[in-house]
Amino acid sequence: MSTQAFVETIISLGSNVEKERYLPEAIRLLRRHRRIEVRKVSRFFESAPVGGPPGSPDFFNAAVVACTDLPPQELRQELRHIENVLGRQRTEDKNAPRTIDLDIAYYGDTQAEFDGWQLPDPEAATAPHVAIPIADVAPSFVDPVSEKTAYDLMLKVDADTEAVRPVSSIRLATPYESRGPEEFDQAGDVYAPQLEAIVRSQLLEIGENPDREGLVRTPLRVAKALDFLTNGYATSLSEVVNNAVFDAEGADEMVLVKDIEFYSMCEHHMLPFFGRAAVAYLPKGRIIGLSKVARVVDLFARRLQVQERLTNQVADAMTEILDPLGVGVVIEGQHLCMMMRGVQKQDSSTVTSAMRGTFKSDPRTRSEFINLAQG
Numbered sequence: 188m189s190t191q192a193f194v195e196t197i198i199s200l201g202s203n204v205e206k207e208r209y210l211p212e213a214i215r216l217l218r219r220h221r222r223i224e225v226r227k228v229s230r231f232f233e234s235a236p237v238g239g240p241p242g243s244p245d246f247f248n249a250a251v252v253a254c255t256d257l258p259p260q261e262l263r264q265e266l267r268h269i270e271n272v273l274g275r276q277r278t279e280d281k282n283a284p285r286t287i288d289l290d291i292a293y294y295g296d297t298q299a300e301f302d303g304w305q306l307p308d309p310e311a312a313t314a315p316h317v318a319i320p321i322a323d324v325a326p327s328f329v330d331p332v333s334e335k336t337a338y339d340l341m342l343k344v345d346a347d348t349e350a351v352r353p354v355s356s357i358r359l360a361t362p363y364e365s366r367g368p369e370e371f372d373q374a375g376d377v378y379a380p381q382l383e384a385i386v387r388s389q390l391l392e393i394g395e396n397p398d399r400e401g402l403v404r405t406p407l408r409v410a411k412a413l414d415f416l417t418n419g420y421a422t423s424l425s426e427v428v429n430n431a432v433f434d435a436e437g438a439d440e441m442v443l444v445k446d447i448e449f450y451s452m453c454e455h456h457m458l459p460f461f462g463r464a465a466v467a468y469l470p471k472g473r474i475i476g477l478s479k480v481a482r483v484v485d486l487f488a489r490r491l492q493v494q495e496r497l498t499n500q501v502a503d504a505m506t507e508i509l510d511p512l513g514v515g516v517v518i519e520g521q522h523l524c525m526m527m528r529g530v531q532k533q534d535s536s537t538v539t540s541a542m543r544g545t546f547k548s549d550p551r552t553r554s555e556f557i558n559l560a561q562g
């Protein structure tokens with residue numbers, strides 16, 4: 188597997204058509220992109236439009252710090268794709284109202300000219316509606332052209348602080364995994380407007396009142412939880428493995444990581460199944476940091492799954508990363524869709540295994556693994 192470099196990038200966002208919806212949706216699509224890892228999101232800022240037809244509505248702007256292994260041109264294409272998904276129509280007038288505008292403000296310290304655009308985005312250092320959100324999310328980031336920090340650039344362009352002001356009416360909720368108690372969510376927080384609307388409809392369908400006190404913020408919480416429980420779709424194997432594969436000449440003993448706790452959701456009912464995995468390999472000159480093995484399991488567990496496929500995907504990923512002599516994976520899981528219906532014994536569990544290379548061809552290696560995994 189090739190190891191691409193991950194680059195820190197700052198993406199600026201703007202919307203002035205249904206902006207309460209499209210700005211959060213765009214941030215969610217960035218979070219859900221497999222090769223873009225969102226690290227930090229600015230507050231939302233509001234500003235009057237620059238140019239555009241008379242009477243154009245005000246903008247919401249924000250900035251995101253992300254890591255990516257996409258080269259700049261491909262990252263830009265992916266941003267264009269997200270704009271299209273969110274209904275952006277490009278017209279002759281580059282200042283026309285738009286559902287969403289996504290631009291690469293910075294791509295590491297890259298300074299480059301492309302066909303019709305450049306890095307850094309010149310507006311990052313000159314336009315208040317771009318510079319102020321960037322200073323909010325990454326104040327100490329150094330602009331490679333001026334060698335000034337984003338904070339200093341913001342002070343320079345921010346002649347009129349009234350022109351770009353923080354939005355107080357709506358706030359982006361933080362993801363499920365980044366905070367503990369959910370009391371931190373406040374009225375007016377949004378996360379994934381479209382998904383939240385669907386959860387609200389589900390509540391109505393089952394005869395609930397989504398406006399009663401206990402359920403008011405349930406759509407928000409479910410959207411956040413669902414994103415977390417399925418974030419395997421939003422993560423790449425190279426991001427998980429990043430820098431943790433080492434050359435180990437002469438390492439020829441079986442490496443086993445067992446009792447790896449996992450939580451997944453069955454694709455038939457979207458109900459949890461959970462249990463423990465044991466993952467072993469026989470190295471051929473390359474080893475991986477032990478904590479990464481559990482992350483490889485999570486990468487595939489946090490999707491809609493069947494246990495057999497989960498087992499095979501972990502085995503194939505280990506093979507891809509390490510090109511070892513062999514791989515063995517055993518997973519034991521309990522499925523709530525069976526347990527809650529009582530169709531099977533409630534303490535029953537399902538065991539699946541996948542063997543590759545010598546674990547498949549050599550009975551002694553296989554039985555050594557099975558013995559160690561059960562011990």
Ligand code: ZN
Nearest residue numbers: 453455456524
């Ligand atoms: Zn099921």
